[in-house]
Structures are given as structure tokens and as C-alpha cells.
Amino acid sequence: MRLVTHNMLQCHVxxxxxxxxxxxLSEVEIEIQETEFNSxxxxxxxxxxEWSALINSARxxxxxxLPEVLPDDFDEDFLRNIHRVLLETHIQQGKMTxxxxxxxxxxxxxxxxxxxxxxxx
Amino acid sequence: xxxxxxxxxxxxxxxxxxxxxxxxxYQAIAPHFSQTRYKPWPLVELFLKELDIxxxxxxxxxxxxxxxDVNKNVFTIxxxxxxxxxxxCASREFESIVCDALNLPFRNECFDxxxxxxxxxxxxxxxxxIAAIEELFRIVKPGSLVLIYVWxxxxxxxxxxxxxxxxxxxxxxxxxxxxxxxxxEEAIYQRYYHLFKKGxxxxxxxxxxxxxxxxxxxxxDNWYVVARKKSCNx
Ligand SMILES: [Zn+2]
Numbered sequence: 001m002r003l004v005t006h007n008m009l010q011c012h013v014x015x016x017x018x019x020x021x022x023x024x025l026s027e028v029e030i031e032i033q034e035t036e037f038n039s040x041x042x043x044x045x046x047x048x049x050e051w052s053a054l055i056n057s058a059r060x061x062x063x064x065x066l067p068e069v070l071p072d073d074f075d076e077d078f079l080r081n082i083h084r085v086l087l088e089t090h091i092q093q094g095k096m097t098x099x100x101x102x103x104x105x106x107x108x109x110x111x112x113x114x115x116x117x118x119x120x121x
Numbered sequence: 122x123x124x125x126x127x128x129x130x131x132x133x134x135x136x137x138x139x140x141x142x143x144x145x146x147y148q149a150i151a152p153h154f155s156q157t158r159y160k161p162w163p164l165v166e167l168f169l170k171e172l173d174i175x176x177x178x179x180x181x182x183x184x185x186x187x188x189x190d191v192n193k194n195v196f197t198i199x200x201x202x203x204x205x206x207x208x209x210c211a212s213r214e215f216e217s218i219v220c221d222a223l224n225l226p227f228r229n230e231c232f233d234x235x236x237x238x239x240x241x242x243x244x245x246x247x248x249x250x251i252a253a254i255e256e257l258f259r260i261v262k263p264g265s266l267v268l269i270y271v272w273x274x275x276x277x278x279x280x281x282x283x284x285x286x287x288x289x290x291x292x293x294x295x296x297x298x299x300x301x302x303x304x305x306e307e308a309i310y311q312r313y314y315h316l317f318k319k320g321x322x323x324x325x326x327x328x329x330x331x332x333x334x335x336x337x338x339x340x341x342d343n344w345y346v347v348a349r350k351k352s353c354n355x
Contacts, residue, residue, distance in 0.1 A: 001216070001218070002216060004177070004196060004198075004216075005198050005216055005218065008177075008179075008198065008227050008228055008231045008232070009218075009226050009227065009228075010226060010227065010228050011226070012224050012225065012226045021228060033214070036193075038193070038194065040174055040175070040194075041174055041175050041193075041194050041195075041196075042175070043175065044173070044174055044175020044176075045175040045176075045177060045196060047175075048175070048177045048231075048233065050228075105226075109208075109211065110211055111204075111207055111208070111211050111217065111218065111219060112218045112219070113204070113218075113219045114200075114218055114219060114220035114221075114226040115202075115219055115220060115221060116221075116224065118136075121221075121223075121224050
């Protein structure tokens, strides 16, 4: 799971509708897998993210290189860094905890399991 | 060929029906299913290729992920109820998650496009089919497109169905294979399908009140609709 995907995920336990985003990352194992750099794609894609959630989540997995505020202009260095953080950094193992209800979702072998028990839906 | 069985096991609940006749079947047939599902359907491929560069989307019920790398200029997250199918996606290095289409773990209005190909027909009641469609329109942005394919009752090519019965069981046959110790003998699995009549998918989408229909047609034994999510209060 990449941070792009994590940026879209929220808790969906029944009745958990407020303060259920972003899921807090802990006990993570990271793997870097290189992939082709596509600056035009990145320029447009960055604007689709919840930036403040992203910098928080990045910090939770030990990445402190993102600026507090999304810059107006994206230079090459910034895009290269974003490429690394968003597309090449994979969370292979870890826990995602809902900040509201404390439900824990697991990431195993790079795959988040978001299924709930019958009683939680 | 018309050897399809009408689904009339009313003793079990809708949830159990989907567990036994959909979820468990895909878990069991995942590797064989995946081997037979490698070619993208041309109209789905075209839809994905026409998206704006940098679009972020989801393929709900992505199976083995054959649509996840069609367009390198967009980012598509795959989701499926079957962890075995998602294992296959992951082994192909596709971004994917395990979740239930009735209860998607995504934020409201976070995606630029959604596709759901041959998925909604596996829900056993109108209420559940509507709920699945509602979820797709919840997570897509206003003004953005959703593409949905479902099996048609009227299909007349590879399979034929009795037009009187929309809820059917369709066997999936995994042939024996000399090279695979798990496949010493042929195995037959029974899958549940709701076959859609012409216009039925359109009505479910329109009844949500959340979308307008951009295109609706028949393609490859399926009815499909491209729908645009309305902007608020319209
Ligand atoms: Zn929660």
C-alpha cells in the first residue's frame, strides 16, 4: 500500500462518521520499489490529495521531508521527492488505527484488509 | 447451450447466498479465473485511456486487476472482496485492497473516476444492488464519471438464459490439470448472478438521484452505463 491509497482511506465501522480520517499508521515495515518518474502525472495528481493528512501520515512512517504547506510551484526536486514518497514507498506491514473508534485495520504483505465483521457494518 | 439453473434456494439469507455462491467461489477459483481474464474489454480500455492525466480512481471489484495498468497516466486503486484475487493483483504489483463493495472504506468524493465491471450482478437483492451503486456515487467527485457493467438477461452469444428468470446459478468449471497438484480432477463451482433486463441498471442509477446517464448500451453480453455524478443540489 502506498500513501496515495492511504490518503483515500477512512474508517467505515457502522456509526463511525466523524474524526474517522486519516487512519493512524503504526508498527510499519517499509519497502522502496523504484518506478518510472512521470512529472506531468504527478503535477496534476498531487492536487487531489489531502495534504495535511499526507504530511501527518508520512511522519508516522518516518518521512519528514514534506513541506507543511503545498507549494504553489512544483520544482523538479519537489516532484522527485513526492514521487519517492507517494509512489515508491510501500507499506508492506503495519496497523491502521481509526482516530475515533480505535478500530484497527491491518496491512499484510502490502495489502490493506478493510473487511469488517458482520457486527461492525 | 442452456444448462443454467434457476436460483430458488430461498431457505438461506441474502448474505449467506452471497457468501456461498459468490465470495467462497471466487476464493476457490481465483487462480483459474485469473488465467482466463487477461484481456481488457475494449470499451473499458477506451474509457480509461480518455481520462485526464493525473486522474485518481478506483476499480471496485477489480478481480485480477486487468484494468489497473491500462493507462499509466492515471492512478487506479483496485478493490475486491476476494483476498485471493487481491493476492494476484499484489503479485502483479498493482495497488489494491480487500474490502466489501457495500461498505467501501474510501472518503466521500475523493475519486476522479470509478469503474465497476461485472460486479453488481453478484448482489442478491435489489436493495443490495442499489446500496452498492450508492457507494460508487458516494466516493466519486461531483461532475466525474462512473462506468458500470452488468450481465444482460438478453445475452445471446456464449450463453443463453430463460428470459423468465433473472436470478440464476452459473457454473464455473475448473478443468483437471496435469501440471497442478490442486487440480487432479475437474471441479465445478456454482456462482450466483442477477441478470439485468434492458434499462434496469439505468433505473437503479437514476433512482439514486445522484447521477445523469451519459451513455448506455449493450456490449459483450453486458449492459453498461457511463453516468456522471451531479453537482450538489441539482
Ligand atoms: Zn472508526
